[in-house]
Amino acid sequence: MVGTASNAGLRRKAKIARDEQEARAMSPLRALRLATEKTADASFSLVLSVQGIERALVDHAGLLKMVPDGVLLLLLDGPDGAVGVMTLDAATLAALIEMQTVGQVLARPLRERPLTRTDAAMAAPLVDGILHRMSQHLLDHPDAYWTCGYRYGAMIDDRRSLGMALGAPDFHVFRLPLDIADGLRSGEVMLALPQRLAPSVTTNGTDAGEISAQLQERVLDAPVRLDAILCRLSLPLSDFGRLAVGDVLPLPSDALREIAIEAAGRQLVATGRLGKVDGMRALRLTNPDHRLTPVGSPDLSAQAAPPRSAKGPSSAVITPQAPNDYSPETRPDHDLKRPDATGSFGAAADDLQPYAFNDGPAAA
Structure with missing residues (x-):
């Protein structure tokens, strides 16, 4: 005991x-x-x-x-x-x-x-x-x-x-x-x-899924630059060399209705038209829901834009077009114009009056 x-x-x-x-x-x-x-x-x-x-x-x-x-x-x-x-x-x-x-x-x-x-x-x-x-x-x-x-x-x-x-x-x-x-x-x-495989972790013990979510959040918060392109013109080098302050470059009649919204690398994001809202210049998007497309791709440049109503963008699905890019053979008259003695560019400028989105189809 x-x-x-x-x-x-x-x-x-x-x-x-x-x-x-x-x-x-x-x-x-x-x-x-x-x-x-x-x-x-x-x-x-x-x-x-x-x-x-x-x-x-x-x-x-x-x-x-x-x-x-x-x-x-x-x-x-x-x-x-x-x-x-x-x-x-x-x-x-x-x-x-x-x-x-x-x-x-x-x-x-x-x-x-x-x-x-x-x-x-x-x-x-x-x-x-x-x-x-x-x-x-x-x-x-x-x-x-x-x-x-x-x-x-x-x-x-x-x-x-x-x-x-x-x-x-x-x-x-x-x-x-x-x-x-x-x-x-x-x-x-x-x-x-x-014995089981260790889960993927970072040096501070954060789960890999959390890292992915944090990275996604940071990327989505990054600034993105968008350029609104009225049109692209091609000029002979001789005309380009004569450009001076006050010269007028002629734009196509549909320039305000066919504005391309481009991201970096000339990726087409949407199309739009120029107008005014409360007296300020504005763009109304007409087709924002499509994948990024390189500007000037053959399948887009060959398609014609569907008709639009005067009251706003068409309700039909619109195929985005590349901005007008004129070559020397197809461009409009590129003779440079200068203002007259009154400072006016002439009647041609009246064709480019912007739409007023909140005041009717056209600005006064």
Whole structure:
């Protein structure tokens, strides 16, 4: 009796020292130990002490070799279809059953017997409690992506069936030697969780999806320059060299009705017509809903614009046209005009009166 008490005292001292060492930082090993001891006490009133944890990374075949005979095999359901396993040896299982039936661990030898679904049901609270508490301890830990989110699934009969149920190529394996009821019995629990790929994160821990959303927001807030093009003219170099202040460049009669709205690289964004709103120059878009098209593409320049009503843009779908781009052979008379003595450009300028969008079809 004295020897038993002395051993129990040594175990308590060792546990205190281990607690102090592990208290500096949470880890999967410490989380698993704390979760196991706490669950045994809270759910079964069972004094259970983890004597040390062995951790290894093994492949599928190596895991099956580590599973001993005569243990209870319990599958674990994890996130995204992940499947793990927890095993309980006969001594641990017997202690759980005895605490639930007679309220104490009996000092008697264990007898060998087949394991049943009833055994699995009586052990399920221990399994779920360990997994839940372990997840709570590791919520903010870098290893949370492969340690958290598991729960009890089902009992499986043998090692062969276990091998078929486990689909991952590699597993994190934890073996927990247990001291049960202050040395009255020794047992072992093994936990195996599949190795999973770490989620994509940045150096500051931000999720890749969040980075993509932030980048999209910044891009959409960037300024975009749009140019309104009345028309494009081609002049002989000799006329270009004679340009002077006051010269008049003749524009086509539909210049105000066929204004091209272009983005960078002369990409056609929309078409519009020039007018006035509250006395200020304005553009009314006539066809903004089409994909960006390079200005001057053959399929657009060959199409004629559909008719428009005098009261506003046509309700029909309008195919955008490239702005007028006259070559020397097709351009209108390019003779340069200068204002007369009264400062007027003549009647031709009257053809270019802008529409007043809020005062009627034409400006006075």
